[in-house]
Amino acid sequence: MPSENFKALVLRRPAERIEAAVETLTDGDLPAGDVLVRVHYSDVGYKDGLAITGAGHRQLVQSFPFVPGVDFAGVVELSDSVRFKPGDEVIVTGWGVGERHWGGYAKKARVKAEWLVPVPAGMTMRQAMTYGSAGLSAMLCVNALERHGVVAGSDILVTGATGGVGSVAVMLLHRLGYRVHGSTSRAEEEIYLRALGADEIVAAKDISELPAQPLLPERWTGAIDNVGGATLANVLASTAYGGAVAALGLVGGTDLQTTVLPFIKRGVALLGVDSEKCPNETRGAAWRRLVEILPEGLPDDVIEEIGLEALPARAEAIMRGKVRGRTLVAL
Structure with a gap:
């Protein structure tokens, strides 16, 4: 499959301050991994706020350039793993994605197969990232x-x-x-x-x-x-x-x-309670139980949907404690 251009939020640190901007990347820019995913949705949480703003006693992101975004849901495009095939809908949360490995604030992401779990039956990719x-x-x-x-x-x-x-x-x-x-x-x-x-x-x-x-x-x-x-x-x-x-x-x-x-x-x-490295069996069961308890998903007034361009401002707001509910990022 030929490489294509896509948009991503990229962090750079030309001096002491982290700068975040939407840039154009290609498949060749992505880090190593055995599954290539076309990202449909991500979200914004406290760790994303730390990553984008560089706040905290220690910067969360240590290598640049870097694509943040600790969560994403999308469709497998290419796979070298027997666990997943093109067309599978998958979720990524934790495992250092968006902290040490490029994350979900891009139209494409390449990750390890063991970091992926299937989107459970009864849940859409959008719903998955309203939870994240x-x-x-x-x-x-x-x-x-x-x-x-x-x-x-x-x-x-x-x-x-x-x-x-x-x-x-x-x-x-x-x-x-x-x-x-x-x-x-x-x-x-x-x-x-x-x-x-x-x-x-x-x-x-x-x-x-x-x-x-x-x-x-x-x-x-x-x-x-x-x-x-x-x-x-x-x-x-x-x-x-x-x-x-x-x-x-x-x-x-x-x-x-x-x-x-x-x-x-x-x-x-x-x-x-740790959600970053808990076993996939544990997290898979938790995703399925979310469907059982809240089959209708989260109500609309709990969710705000934004695009990549709005992420830096939203990260600042999260660090000031000015955000409620869930912020969905549509790719």
Whole structure:
């Protein structure tokens, strides 16, 4: 198949600052891999914001030029793998794509076959990227709480509830019959969160700014924490006896100043959730369960669709905490 030109968002670092611009590439510019995918959709998450802006204590992307985009869904165009053939619809999330390996902000991507999972029956490629890593992570968190024995009807806290992971988590928990407490620093988003299924709205500062104590009054049986730092410490201290907290975020910091008391006095479990390198069997099952629980997909008011040109501005907005729900990138 002859090489063709296509558009991509390319990061360059001519000096100290990262610059992002839409450029024209060819198949020959793509990195090595055994599957060539024509990308239909990607999305925007916190890691994409870090990559494009260069924010954080350490730049996420270390080699340039670079095509970011940690997630994408598309159709296999060429394959040297027996697992996939031309025409297969596939999803890529994690495995360092968009961080160390060129990602989904391009019309084409070349990746390793072991990073791919099929788009599940009943889900479109567009729906897959309205979820992306955020939706996959939310599903993995819910699964982790269930495995620990946190049952429907329980009070569950979701921190960072207006973000991508939080929004999907609120919908999943509500649909499964939990009583959902959505925590946010944006009081104006109460209507949005209640529409997703939140029963109670909790101001983020009422958790993060609690006095540092090893144990606090028991408020919920489980939690999905997207924040980390002081928020996670206080969530653990406020979790009821035998409860569990699924943790996957760090926007509030990587330090965890806590004690062993929630664990040895209340039997609270801290469940680490990783969506980047979890086995394909695990992620495939999670994608299929998303279809089962939310067969209609996410509502339109949770999704905003943009093109490549709008990505730099959207990345800046994500880093300022000004984006809610899911941002879909149409290629």
